[in-house]
Amino acid sequence: MADLKLTDVAKTYGGSVDVLKNIDLDIKTGELIVFVGPSGCGKSTLLRMIAGLEKITGGELQIDGQVVNDVPPAQRGIAMVFQSYALYPHMTVRDNMSFAMKLAKKPAAEIKEAVDRAAKILQLDDYLDRLPKALSGGQRQRVAIGRSIVRDPKVYLFDEPLSNLDAALRVATRIEIAQLKESMPDSTMIYVTHDQVEAMTLASRIVVLANKGIAQVGTPLELYERPENEFVAQFIGSPAMNLFSGEIVETGSQTTIKLDGGGLVTSAVPTQTADKGLTVNVGIRPEDMIETTGDDYAFEGKVNFTEALGEVTLLYFAKVGNNDAVIGKLPGIHADLRGNTVRMAAAPEKVQIFHNGQSLYYR
Numbered sequence: 001m002a003d004l005k006l007t008d009v010a011k012t013y014g015g016s017v018d019v020l021k022n023i024d025l026d027i028k029t030g031e032l033i034v035f036v037g038p039s040g041c042g043k044s045t046l047l048r049m050i051a052g053l054e055k056i057t058g059g060e061l062q063i064d065g066q067v068v069n070d071v072p073p074a075q076r077g078i079a080m081v082f083q084s085y086a087l088y089p090h091m092t093v094r095d096n097m098s099f100a101m102k103l104a105k106k107p108a109a110e111i112k113e114a115v116d117r118a119a120k121i122l123q124l125d126d127y128l129d130r131l132p133k134a135l136s137g138g139q140r141q142r143v144a145i146g147r148s149i150v151r152d153p154k155v156y157l158f159d160e161p162l163s164n165l166d167a168a169l170r171v172a173t174r175i176e177i178a179q180l181k182e183s184m185p186d187s188t189m190i191y192v193t194h195d196q197v198e199a200m201t202l203a204s205r206i207v208v209l210a211n212k213g214i215a216q217v218g219t220p221l222e223l224y225e226r227p228e229n230e231f232v233a234q235f236i237g238s239p240a241m242n243l244f245s246g247e248i249v250e251t252g253s254q255t256t257i258k259l260d261g262g263g264l265v266t267s268a269v270p271t272q273t274a275d276k277g278l279t280v281n282v283g284i285r286p287e288d289m290i291e292t293t294g295d296d297y298a299f300e301g302k303v304n305f306t307e308a309l310g311e312v313t314l315l316y317f318a319k320v321g322n323n324d325a326v327i328g329k330l331p332g333i334h335a336d337l338r339g340n341t342v343r344m345a346a347a348p349e350k351v352q353i354f355h356n357g358q359s360l361y362y363r
């Protein structure tokens with residue numbers, strides 16, 4: 001059981017270089033929180049501040065209501081799993097997993113029970129007598145996780161634990177982590193990753209970090225379906241959401257926007273009469289673009305290039321109006337569309353509207 005509360009947390013290196021500021025975050029027992037954001041945005045720094053490996057230079061961190069800013073790492077009840085699993089090569093899996101408890105001079109029976117329990121959760125029972133070199137990368141990472149489970153921490157911190165694994169092992173180990181979480185419903189986990197699929201599939205809530213702060217906190221689907229700002233809109237989802245500049249021409253429970261390229265789109269985001277004439281950016285995800293032959297379409301363009309990925313085909317269009325090149329993602333194989341002029345539309349509930357970078361949905 002552990003709730004975490006970050007209040008106005010900040011990190012400055014050398015008294016001058018701001019890395020993070022104004023971080024407010026409430027994390028409840030049982031959540032799996034994923035930190036994502038561009039390289040260098042401070043994900044690891046925030047995790048290491050929670051662990052106590054990095055000094056908090058402003059604000060307050062509470063664990064279960066107690067301010068722990070100055071509590072040493074070992075007394076915070078936190079276990080951290082890194083991308084390099086750093087097992088002791090000359091020790092068996094059992095000895096690796098027992099090590100911390102032995103150091104703490106716990107009774108042998110208690111150590112054995114804790115290691116057996118962790119090994120069972122992680123399906124390592126059959127490997128307890130092996131040395132790390134006789135394990136796959138995924139199994140080694142499970143041993144590293146096992147070492148933290150043995151300590152029975154209140155909070156688990158994961159810093160890109162799967163990034164050293166190859167693609168197939170990543171998927172398998174990701175599913176194991178999801179199952180591990182389900183088997184420990186009262187544990188609180190915080191997980192840093194670069195991998196969108198890990199973030200979307202593992203997180204109960206995702207924290208998007210950018211520009212030294214939090215760009216949005218929400219469930220994976222909230223971030224995907226209703227991003228609060230253009231940054232999150234384009235950061236979550238791959239390929240990134242298309243943005244078209246345009247002007248609101250009709251307001252009401254639905255909104256019509258005339259795009260600079262000449263097309264018209266309807267959005268389910270409601271607007272008021274005063275919004276007429278407002279210049280906005282319209283966001284449509286590549287996978288929400290629909291090919292149409294009708295007169296009602298967002299834009300018409302020549303397909304410059306296609307990539308057939310099997311289950312989907314990516315269509316790359318030339319620039320539309322003032323906008324960057326546009327991408328469509330159609331189910332199935334459509335390589336033959338290259339060179340054709342194609343009309344694309346989108347369903348109103350899939351059309352986002354941003355003004356000054358912020359979503360009008362949240363006004």
Ligand SMILES: Nc1ncnc2c1ncn2[C@@H]1O[C@H](COP(=O)(O)OP(=O)(O)OP(=O)(O)O)[C@@H](O)[C@H]1O
Nearest residue numbers: 013017019037038039040041042043044045046194
């Ligand atoms: N000891 C330090 N002194 C000064 N600046 C530092 C120090 N450690 C980290 N930084 C800076 O803090 C910022 C955040 O680094 P951090 O490693 O937390 O980012 P990240 O989001 O985890 O990045 P990545 O995704 O690339 O791993 C970076 O700009 C980094 O250069």
